[in-house]
Amino acid sequence: MxxxxxxxxxxxxxxxxxxxxxxxxxxxTIAINKKRRFSTLSLSISPKAELLVVVGGGAAGIYGAIRAKTIAPNLNVVVVEKGKPLSKVKISGGGRCNVTNGHCPDNMIMADHYPRGYRELKGAFFNTHGPVDTMSWFCDHGVELKTEDDGRVFPVSNSSSSVIDCLMSEVRRTGVVMQTGKVVTTASTAGGKFILKIEKRTIDYVESIEADYLFIASGSSQQGYALATQLGHSIVDPVPSLFxxxxxxxxxxxxxxxxxxxxxxxxxxxxxxxxxxxxxxxxxxxxxxxxxxxxxxxxxxxxxxxxxxxxxxxxxxxxxxxxxxxxxxxxxxxxxxxxxxxxxxxxxxxxxxxxxxxxxxxxxxxxxxxxxxxxxxGVFKDEFVTAGGVPLSEISLKTMESKLQPRLFFAGEVLNIDGVTGGFNFQNAWSGGHIAGTSIGSLATCNTPMEMIV
Incomplete structure (x- = not known):
């Protein structure tokens, strides 16, 4: 009533x-006293091609990974996720997944729905990939959408599984590699590469890997904040939003x-x-x-x-x-x-x-x-969002690349961007993921050896 x-x-x-x-x-952070076993990451990837490691298998990470692999098919793309991929997509909107908002085609109006980021997002961010682009992408990939009276956009199926199945199908089709149950714990740079240590959650085991590109899209996880600070970035203290x-x-x-x-x-x-x-x-x-x-x-x-x-x-x-x-x-x-x-x-x-x-x-x-x-x-569990993260002044919103560390990219809630309820937080993820993926894919294409170009 x-x-x-x-x-x-x-x-x-x-x-x-x-x-x-x-x-x-x-x-x-957790100390382990017994001796650890170390290895290098063993994957079905080309040793001649460059490697992108994506930290976080949420909306921004997977959308960006797909985009990068689509633009640069020869680029090795690995997504590292500690839990189940797209878990937040699954529960959002009461299990229906509020994909975006269909009542804000103008980027200036769209930006006004972001308490953190409303000034910066009035630039090219949503013009590059906005709600219409997001809806077109999902429709082109077999997900029928509907716009409700309040502007919220959902799959016609009223099930978040439609969105998850679509994204995971594209992950498999493009050849993006998923590594779940693992956490990237440390990141440093040497010789133009990112030196990463990846721990498995269930056993005392550490993998070592060198990556050409690093894309942090870990949401509000402390993991992402820690990696960002290790690579020279500052963090705006995170606090709850949407409650x-x-x-x-x-x-x-x-x-x-x-x-x-x-x-x-x-x-x-x-x-x-x-x-x-x-x-x-x-x-x-x-x-x-x-x-x-x-x-x-x-x-x-x-x-x-x-x-x-x-x-x-x-x-x-x-x-x-x-x-x-x-x-x-x-x-x-x-x-x-x-x-x-x-x-x-x-x-x-x-x-x-x-x-x-x-x-x-x-x-x-x-x-x-x-x-x-x-x-x-109280807690609004289906739409839990955090205000805070990597300051927008430390990245370029045109490319989502760090201004402090070349070939380091961010997107999604790890940044100090958050929106009100109604599909705006997912749109931030799709937009940022698309821009980051495009930037990485373009760089990788330019760096691809001629003998690998078919």
Missing amino acids: NLFLPRYILQFRFSSPHSTLLTNYSHT TFKIDDTKLTELSGVGPMLVTHWGLSGPVILRLSAWGARYLSNSDYKGILQVDFTPDLHIEHMKSVLIQHKNQFAKLKMLNSYPLELGLVKRFWKYLLDREGIDGDILWASVSNNSIMSIASLLKQCPFKVKGK
């Missing part, structure tokens, strides 16, 4: 009286329902709350996720106009009980109206004729600035 108007203004007050966040929603609010209000839990702002048994969720949590991720972390959330349930009505509406309703329905009658213009439902009356200590059984002007003013004020005490954050 939608308990509120489909439009709000939320304001979050932190411990500092000068810190306020405003958002608008409209419809819309729900725990509210200290027992009566609120009685209003459970579905809407742009969703009331749950622990507090508040829904698109509007997730959007606010993303934009305020770092502020909220600094405040230990405590503060006062103020909700304007009627942003289209000035408070004086709302008072007039309430007074007019009082005059017109003087003989009716307050609980049973309220202005339809407010767009409320009875349970929420009762909640407002209870918060103001007003007996719902009194007649409108007996309502004082002070009570009307307090109801109007509550609708315009309804405070909720936030006592912590």
